[in-house]
Amino acid sequence: MNINLKAVVTIIASISLMGVVACMIWMFLLAIYDPTVDDKVVFDIIGPAFQTIVGGFIGLITGIHIGDKKNDDVN
Secondary structure (H helix, E strand, O other): OOOHHHHHHHHHHHHHHHHHHHHHHHHHHHHHHHHOOOHHHHHHHHHHHHHHHHHHHHHHHHHHHHHHHHHHHHH
């Protein structure tokens, strides 16, 4: 049984990213349409968190694929 660890990590990271982004968008939409919530505060909170999470996952996935290409060049 040969398991490709890089593919498994990439798939898990992608699924996690989809879940986190979907939850953040859902909460964002709920906050935007709620008249009692100040929209500026929502943007101030969600903006940096969204960028950090997406940037981290993209960096992880890109790093895995770049490392994979470097290993292919060596062999």
